[in-house]
Amino acid sequence: MTRSLVVAEIVDGAVSPLTAEAVSAAASLGGDVVLAVVDPDAGALAAQAALAGVTEVVTVTAPGTDRDHEQMLHAVEALVADVAPQVVVAGFTIRSTAWAAALAERLDLAFVPDVVSLTAAGAEITAERSIYDGRVRAEYAFPTGRPVVALVRAASWPPAEPAAASATRALDVDLPPSRVRAGELTRPSGDVDxxxxxxxxxxxxxxxxxxxxxxxxxxxxxxxxxxxxxxxxxxxxxxxxxxxxxxxxxxxxxxxxxxxxxxxxxxxxxxxxxxxxxxxxxxxxxxxxxxxxxxxxxxxxxxxxxxxxxxx
Amino acid sequence: MCVTQALEVSSYLEFTPDGTAIDAAFVTGSLNEADQNAVEEALALTDGDGEVVLVSAGGDEAEEALRAGLTMGAHRALRVPLSPAELADSRTVAAALSQAVADEQPDLVLTGVQASDTGGQSTGPALAAAADLPWATVVRSLGSDGRTLTARREFEGGVSELVQVDLPALATVQVGANQPRYGTFKDKMRAKKAEIAVLTPVDLPTPRVVLTRMSPNQAGGRTVQMVQGGPAEVAARILSIVREVQ
Missing domain, CATH: 3.40.50.1220 (TPP-binding domain)
Structure with missing residues (x-):
């Protein structure tokens, strides 16, 4: 049984659609799936995290924006210590890649980005990536047995269906202030959609x-x-x-x-x-x-x- | 300033006998695109007042990447020898590169946002953590007053955010952030002869990730049907497919 921690991606105050795919990837490993929601309003967002396959939702109330990667790094560090997962799953996005390899570095975990397939046989995890313009499929093993941080590519797993709310609890984390100061945010303008x-x-x-x-x-x-x-x-x-x-x-x-x-x-x-x-x-x-x-x-x-x- | 060689593979390819790499005959290497933008950013930021030192981890391909960066105008280059197996793990790469950071004590460390061939976006954040530097990813429009780095971070959906980080810091530079300069033939000759210092890595972590097998992939999972004939046939085909869904 593989115990997984899925880190929800929050974009503009909502759980991103890729999160449901990450839950699906984790659930396919056949064990407990703990879904973490880190946000200033994490408690309220937990309702959006009611997805099939999730065994437990853990919320971390954090003051920074969804783009604050240092805050995410420290929150997920605490979540890994609390949940003790064998696999940490998140989407392969700009927000996640900003903290995930740093997390692996700090906690001595294995790291594999842009994953299109993830399997578990007993304690052994295998991941696959599609590289060189998609011309090559590469298979990865994790021989040291350290937990694996896997970032999953969009549209590689079907999204987990909405389900009844799972057990939810809050985790208190003492977050150091971020060293990156955020300023003006710009969104594309124009009537083109x-x-x-x-x-x-x-x-x-x-x-x-x-x-x-x-x-x-x-x-x-x-x-x-x-x-x-x-x-x-x-x-x-x-x-x-x-x-x-x-x-x-x-x-x-x-x-x-x-x-x-x-x-x-x-x-x-x-x-x-x-x-x-x-x-x-x-x-x-x-x-x-x-x-x-x-x-x-x-x-x-x-x-x-x-x-x-x-x-x- | 960390650089790497990106590989382009031919449409027909073969693998090495152990199946963990592409046979060298089917790949061509060049300085990774985002790294070219990062070198350009570094040269523009120092603008004659400061030094741009390149570092790359790996073997001969790393040396080629460094010479390409020297041709653009970087001042010095260091190579940290790593085996292909060690290069598969971002932690080993970060550990090797962080030795160069510890030796050189730069104000700013730049990397490209990702290698265009294997696209993991991992080296920058892993190195920042290994060297204990604050960092920002996917940036362009970099500016520095010598104490603080200001840059624009890009996100999905065209959203961008202005950020400030106190130096020393690390940033990963977005592809297309600028127009990388080309060196002259003379620059290339100079870069070819330049001495590249070799930094022996110590206390590297055991790789946590091992590439066990490569196999040919049906890219994108689609089979393309090629339109025969000239532009008129191509246009007619496009139009018929478009009209079918309208």
Whole structure:
């Protein structure tokens, strides 16, 4: 029986959807699953943590924001001491990666990020990752028997279903003040909401220049589709940040995602790989994006755009 | 300033006989993208007034990464030899790198946010904990007045937060945070001949994580169907798929 501690991720005062997937990953190991909620309002959030497979909810009332990684580190340190888990599970996100490897370092734990499979045979834990643009599956073992901190990739486990509330208790933790001082928080502005689009046309580095974007924006508009972009387009200032699809942009799951001149960097794939149908057009036949596409074409996106405009 | 080599693999690949690595014939290495941004940030922050020292853990590939960073303009480089098995554990890597931090006593330690090939985002936070430095991850727009680091931290969904940390501190630099400079041919020649000091690691922890097996993966779990023909056929196919769902 594997005893797991799942650390809920809180974003803007709510338990993130990835938390239910992390619970599922932990529950699949077949033992007790303790779900930890760390937040200024942890007691109230515990209700959102009522998920199938959870044996107990432990709350830690902490004054900092959900972005305060030093606070999380100290809270989870105390939780590990209290719960004594064999596996600590959290989502592979920017918030979690900020504290998880530091936790492993301080408590002498094993650490494995971006996990897509997790199994237990007796006391032996095995994890799998998908690396090198997803071309290689790598298997990891933890020979020293120290507890394992595993950060799970989104959409790798089905989310745990809502369930009746589990036993909940509060853990008092003396949290030292964070050494990182937070200032102004900025949210993307604009009336673009890609998450509501059934069809997204997204452009990447292959678009070549700022002037070339107009043709793709025109096609998207005429088809009633959203206009997405990969990170380099935003970094170059060619489109506002609200158009960015990827790890630090929006995560989208449209019915059709058309990736034009996008090579398929990890950062971008994280934001679109769960789209229903993915079409990729790129001049490089070795581009990783083709490994994630249902329909692909090795072609010049500008010539394809001209043809699309002619057809509309 | 910690750097690493990122590997790109060919679409057809073979593994080493023990199955724990990709055969070297099927990979090409280059300085990890986020590390290029981190080196650029370090050079811009010091701007002739200060020293940028590079450190990398590993074998020949680490040395190549260091020479690429020296070509960009870093002043010195150190290598901490680690075996591929030791490199699989973020704790061992952090322990090795923290020795260089202890020796050099830098004001600021920068790493790239993640290696583009294996993407764990673990080296920075693990090293910060090992060296007992405050840290911030996924940052851009770094500024320093010599006592405090100011930077913008990025999160999912386009949210970002301005943070301040007292120096000495560590930060992981976001991919695309800046335009990394290229060295000239002369810089490259100089970097090729530069002496890279080797720091012998002591008291490394036993790896807690072991890579036991690699196998080819169906990336993304999808099978791509390639459209034959020219741009007209590709456009027609895209349109028919889009119209089907509208």
């Amino acid at each position: 890609l998450t509501g689009s059934d069809v997204i046309f997204a452009v990447g580095r292959g678009v070549g220049s700022e002037e070339n974007i107009a043709a793709f924006a025109d096609i998207a508009r005429r088809l009633g589709a959203g206009l997405g972009a990969s990170r380099p387009i935003i970094d170059a200032g060619w489109l506002p940040a609200v158009h960015q699809v990827g790890q630090t942009g929006v995560t989208v799951k449209p019915k059709v995602y058309v990736a034009l001149g996008i090579s398929g960097a990890l950062h971008h794939l994280a934001g679109m790989q769960n789209s229903k149908t993915i079409i990729a057009v790129n001049t490089n036949e070795d581009a990783p994006i083709f490994g994630y596409a249902d329909v692909g074409a090795v072609a010049d996106i500008h010539e394809v755009a001209e043809q699309l405009q002619a057809l509309l």
